[in-house]
Amino acid sequence: MALSHAIMTALLEDDMSGYELAKAFDVSLGFFWHASHQQIYQQLHKLAEQGLLDKETVVQRSRPDKILYRLTEAGREELAQWVFGPSRVQEAKDDLWVKLYNLSEANLAHLSGELRQRRDEMMQRLYLYEKIRRRHYAEPDSLPLRRKGVYLALLAGIRQGEQFLAWCDEALSMLSNIDSPSSP
Amino acid sequence: MALSHAIMTALLEDDMSGYELAKAFDVSLGFFWHASHQQIYQQLHKLAEQGLLDKETVVQRSRPDKILYRLTEAGREELAQWVFGPSRVQEAKDDLWVKLYNLSEANLAHLSGELRQRRDEMMQRLYLYEKIRRRHYAEPDSLPLRRKGVYLALLAGIRQGEQFLAWCDEALSMLSNIDSPSSP
DNA sequence: AGCAATCATGCAATAAGTTGCATAACCTAA
DNA sequence: TTAGGTTATGCAACTTATTGCATGATTGCT
Secondary structure: OOHHHHHHHHOOOOOEEHHHHHHHHHHOHHHOOOOOHHHHHHHHHHHHHOOOEEEEEEOOOOOOOEEEEEEOHHHHHHHHHHOOOOOOOOOOOOHHHHHHHOOOOOOHHHHHHHHHHHHHHHHHHHHHHHHHHHHHOOOHHHOOHHHHHHHHHHHHHHHHHHHHHHHHHHHHHHHHOOOOOOOO | OOHHHHHHHHOOOOOEOHHHHHHHHHHOHHHOOOOOHHHHHHHHHHHHHOOOEEEEEEOOOOOOOEEEEEEOHHHHHHHHHHOOOOOOOOOOOOHHHHHHHOOOOOOHHHHHHHHHHHHHHHHHHHHHHHHHHHHHOOOHHHOOHHHHHHHHHHHHHHHHHHHHHHHHHHHHHHHHOOOOOOOO
């Protein structure tokens, strides 16, 4: 059960509503994790039931009411313990790799297109994450310990992304050098 | 539904039993995908029911009987169509990143240990995949088209792995430079 | 005036994936 | 000889994740 711990982690510093969590997930942990709002709401209910989170309804004018969640002491302890627990390597299970195994003349153009699109998406992500890095993690050595961990995760994401870009270029160049069967 | 397509992809070249598929998954698609045998058996039943695979029971002496699965024409067509369908980026959802967000003096030593372990595991994987690369993909430009796709996927896995190693070293060196709170 | 987007939460049904167990025969090494 | 590993498939119960829908006010754009 890892999503619940990701949620608790996101609540370490700020109390948030489900809606805010879903957005925070997209930027902060977003490089490594994605969760739909439905999933987040479901997990929040469970965590609150288990006493790991406290609810607090915040009435808003001109906006629907929201429910703020806050880590309880029990939640903090559970999270701290969880770090010592086992965790195994999780493969990305990305369709792209499976599709590549099916490369053929029929889908060559399509897959090249998909690669170009992935490349563009990754560029945009990297742009965002590099900005965060420069703004908040310019001097990693002087960060407090916990932030150093966040920095290292961010760095892993950036490096992964840059590696992916380079691979895309290589793959695209290889694919563009293939003669289509209809050409002489 | 991507596992089913990964299974069909694995059956493109060879007919296999569930057991053989599970093992093939660990080596070939293993860099990008993992599936338990239960999951594979379940999917095989479904795919056979849908007419995408054919079953054939092979009686063996000195071994339990096995059930060979073969792609049907319908299966091949479904797979070919699927390649043109949408696919989105899938995050790895690896606990490691979430754990890093929780870095503290209490778990610093533990997380360093986990990093070292991950690094070792990745080294072993890379060793295996580099061997496959040298043996079967030494001259990628002269491969038939489909194998070029497999090569590109393999290459992505290798590059990703190498990047991860480099990141691990950087992370470990950063973490080892932290004074523990009990030392002067 | 109307339309899309944002804020905010949720239910219900289904699909996908995990965990634990069960069976059964052979092979190998201590 | 007996314990552990490999080959081989499967059920049942459970958790996790996805898909599709519903609601409803406000804000900003055209």
